[in-house]
Amino acid sequence: METARAGDVPEHPTLAEATAVWARIGLMSFGGPAGQIALMHRELVERRRWISDARFLHALNFCMLLPGPEAQQLATYVGWLLHGTRGGLVAGTLFVLPGFLVLLALSTAYVAFHGTTWLPGLFFGLKAAVLAVVVEALLRIARRALKTRAATAIAVVSFLAIAAFAVPFPVIVLGAGLVGLVGARIAPAAFPAGGHGGAGASDDGVVDRKAEAARPTAGRVVGTVLLGAAAWAAPAVLAALILGPDTVLVPIAAFFSKMAVVTFGGAYAVLAYVAQQAVEAYGWLKPGEMIDGLALAETTPGPLVLVLTFVGYLAGFRDPGPLAPYAAAFLGAAMTTWVTFVPCFLWIFLGAPHVERLRRGGVAAAALAAVTAAVVGVIANLTLWFALHVLFRSVETLRAGPLVVAVPDPASVDPAAVALSVVAFVALFGFRVGLVPTLVLCGAAGLVLRLALPA
Template sequence: MQRHLPETVSIPSAIPAVSFADASWAFARIACLSFGGPAGQIAVMHRILVEEKRWISEDRFLHALNFCMLLPGPEAQQLATYCGWLLHRIAGGLVAGLLFVLPGFLAMMALSVVYAAYGDVGLVSSLFLGLKAAVLAIVIEAVIRIGKRALKNGWMVAIAAAAFVAIFLFGAPFPLIVLAAGLLGFAGGRMGHPAFAGAGRTNTAGQGEHGGADRSLSRVAQPSARSAFLTAFVCLVVWLLPVAALLFAFGPDDVYSQIAVFFSKMAVVTFGGAYAVLAYVAQEAVGTYGWMQPGEMLDGLGLAETTPGPLIMVTQFVGYLAAFREAGSLNPFLAGVLGACLTTWVTFAPCFLWIFAGAPFIESLRGNRALSAALSAITAAVVGVILNLAVWFALHVLFAEVREVAGYGLSLDVPVVSSLDALALVLFLTAMAAIFLLRLGILPTLALCAAGSIGASLIG
């Protein structure tokens, strides 16, 4: 297996390079079909780029995926950016990454406007009750699916359990949990501990199936520290200059400054995908900033599940409501649009930084057991964090009242049993049956629960 980048990978004249227009159209197709979370999005990308177009080999695609999973942020969007970079360098990466986000951004913007305008109307409220119940079942399914993949031995189960206890009972910051798990995994990998050995290795089965595909890729230069520094500097300026300008112009207490700073921080700690960080985002948006109510985060998650693109687009919904409700002298809807655009900018701009600065070096990461072990431990911790998210969501979906019990350094949300919402419980059980027994997809499950909730509202 090749472990170092060659000085140059050239394009043989017998195999023409992929045209920029063809590549752009392919990534537009991927973006419009990117429903179903990262698993579905990555599957669509693989089918189009590896199997159908044969532009990228199986081995290169899987290696790129492993690299993206090491990074903070939405791995599917970063994988699309990386594949576009392979085909047409920075221009290709920009087009692929932006196209991957665009359909979901437009859809979430339209839905956020409708929600802000009509979210308290009876039928609309019933619609979102159904979406909440379905999303709760989807989150539980995510815990089980990721847990089966990540918790391969007792050490991984212990890391997941410790992460859950730390965040659920003690309110430990998510970045601290990620850092602790990563350091433990890295140390275990370096020492060759059997629980961490082989964690996260690339599955290279069938790597030669489309081995000739890589011959049509762009020229890949030898990695350069100077080039990486310049690339990182430009990307940092593009990402953080608007943040600095807002802080300078309006101060740290302005809603736009708060949005820019908060979601910029989120962009660098979102290891493990959107589910892993949503509990933290929800708790901060509700408890610290007062931008929204607990149930509204579930509404936004339900909307994000119905749209193409990364699930992390739910942060756009949070930014919209935050600016909408603190519009000041601006029209609330215009303020919401500005807040949503700002949130999307600071959430996704760092993704291009990680890929453009790091992609030339990824061959040197191939086979690095310590880094793979760190990723494996982080993924195990993420299972515990997602379980916390599921419990937090369940409390606020199924019960109208939740009270906090604190003492001895612990802080625990306890439901008021008498406030159980019978309709929400029935819809949740329906969603569980649809996902686990009938094997329905995300969109049919959301539609089923939304229709059931609206029907119950009409019946009265």
């Protein structure tokens, strides 16, 4: 399918049509948050024009502030915009489900055979292809979001703040919002609202009506909190009642529920702590196994935080209680995934109606436009991080006072990765080959190269 032309006015998708697209996105969501955001922008904004750039970035701004995987929350938000609560549940679930099933199978193979040497070769080429998609989306989003000098300056400062000083995502986004808020009052010409506020700011007519119908009320807030909390806790309560309070599923639920509310900045923000606790405090993992789990998670679709599913799987397998080890392992993985991602739905369903109201205010809209510019800088950093880890085998973090900079070892450059990335760029930018054929081509080529030239 070709990208929709600017003059086209696509029909609002049915839930069945959207479900098929969400499944497609879930199956192709490689490359971490940068690749996943790029993929959604390509599929939802560029290709189908189900929502506008302004609406997409507005949703992304909010998701950047939340704990948990921002790409999965963005999918949930857009699904909610298109089809309400049902749409959000479908989008968020399908974004995670393929990766969960793949990681479940790989974890089973890991336990049964304890050999994963073929996995990097199988998915090596996919990362090279995703790098081209990420760069394409970054350029497209920057071109639309950075229309003033102030917006460009905010993007540059945000990029430097996170790339050179490791300033957390929420601090950058909140700081940009404050700059936009103040700037709109003292220099309104330099801080326009852009596509965030006012009537006619969006071409999402049906989306606007759906969002208006879900305007926040006290009853809706209380109901959402109670239902979300009940869904969050229900599996742990059932496990304690059926298997007893000593079952490993209870500490799994408690530990990963805590992780779900502190994972600002993505999975890497908590991996060291999880690894330490899983090895030293709980005995769920052996030293070094977190790295194996991370390798599995990096080569599967879905959020990188699915590495926690691997930890839950091994925890259940090694402490099965009255269950068979593989049954306990499955329940441990399922419990971990449930308590990790259910809060993500809660944050969106609770906060999105309030965030949508901010689109109408002039000063608030200007603040959100500044946040959009900051998000461009954040995405640029994600793109740089992803590129370094695709093209180089060794990337170190250098610290000098407040500076925290990722520096690749020039001698570790991967010629095969560079070659595949060039192929992907030429295919996407030069010949306009579709995303799926490019992924298939690079994935097959990567497998052949890794088998012929092992790293």
